[in-house]
Amino acid sequence: MNPTIVVENVTKSFGKKPVLNEINVTIESGQLYGLIGPSGAGKTTLVKMIVGMEKSDAGSIHVLDKKMPNLAILQEIGYMAQSDALYAELTGEENLKFFASLFKLSKSAQKQRIAYAADLVNLTPDLKKRVSAYSGGMKRRLSLAIALVQDPKLLILDEPTVGIDPELKLSIWNELLRLKNEEGKTIIVTTHVMDEAERCDVVAMVRNGRILASGTPTELKDSYHVGSLDEVFLKAGVNQA
Numbered sequence: 014m015n016p017t018i019v020v021e022n023v024t025k026s027f028g029k030k031p032v033l034n035e036i037n038v039t040i041e042s043g044q045l046y047g048l049i050g051p052s053g054a055g056k057t058t059l060v061k062m063i064v065g066m067e068k069s070d071a072g073s074i075h076v077l078d079k080k081m082p083n084l085a086i087l088q089e090i091g092y093m094a095q096s097d098a099l100y101a102e103l104t105g106e107e108n109l110k111f112f113a114s115l116f117k118l119s120k121s122a123q124k125q126r127i128a129y130a131a132d133l134v135n136l137t138p139d140l141k142k143r144v145s146a147y148s149g150g151m152k153r154r155l156s157l158a159i160a161l162v163q164d165p166k167l168l169i170l171d172e173p174t175v176g177i178d179p180e181l182k183l184s185i186w187n188e189l190l191r192l193k194n195e196e197g198k199t200i201i202v203t204t205h206v207m208d209e210a211e212r213c214d215v216v217a218m219v220r221n222g223r224i225l226a227s228g229t230p231t232e233l234k235d236s237y238h239v240g241s242l243d244e245v246f247l248k249a250g251v252n253q254a
């Protein structure tokens with residue numbers, strides 16, 4: 014099977030500021046792929062390009078064999094952005110219904126998916142409340158539920174667990190692993206947190222718009238002769254400087 018995502022020689026600047034430099038990434042079907050790096054490294058810009066929301070200056074991106082941007086492929090992508098794009102005057106349930114209606118789902122499948130997604134993020138008791146009355150963490154959880162609602166082949170989650178308490182964070186990670194292992198979903202997660210990176214099949218360490226190193230967590234630690242991904246990041250950064 015072809016890889017789900019192929020990013021080739023992608024370069025991007027905003028004005029005169031280079032943000033991504035010659036990025037190459039291949040993500041296989043059914044892989045949980047982590048993009049890890051400090052604030053401003055370029056992770057969000059890269060995932061926005063994979064989704065088709067930003068255009069690269071050079072290079073190409075293919076998702077499920079289609080060159081991005083491609084409107085039809087959006088049916089296959091569940092995207093959770095870093096800033097919540099929610100309708101504040103609608104309830105949580107109405108937001109979920111609205112986003113579910115954008116996808117090819119029957120009415121009964123829609124109902125089932127909304128119940129599943131709301132339950133996963135512990136929002137079922139709050140579905141009838143308006144989003145304007147939600148806390149920051151509740152809005153993050155609703156955004157994650159929206160990304161999952163259409164049952165996409167590919168999940169792209171930009172810092173999905175920021176502002177979420179440890180217990181729920183653990184259950185979300187367990188569900189991501191289940192979606193990968195049992196349903197064969199391909200998942201991209203961006204994170205600042207190394208313990209989340211440890212759970213990924215493959216990790217790419219991003220800094221200053223470049224990929225410093227990539228591989229499985231074990232491969233990375235072995236090749237840098239260190240015991241943690243934090244140390245890999247530090248060593249890889251020194252090599253770049």
Ligand SMILES: Nc1ncnc2c1ncn2[C@@H]1O[C@H](COP(=O)(O)OP(=O)(O)OP(=O)(O)O)[C@@H](O)[C@H]1O
Nearest residue numbers: 027028032050051052053054055056057058059095
């Ligand atoms: N629309 C834009 N216009 C101008 N500069 C931008 C724009 N979007 C991002 N940038 C700049 O691009 C760089 C990379 O930003 P990006 O959001 O991709 O980083 P990130 O790794 O996702 O960071 P964080 O973890 O804080 O979200 C930053 O210096 C940011 O200021």
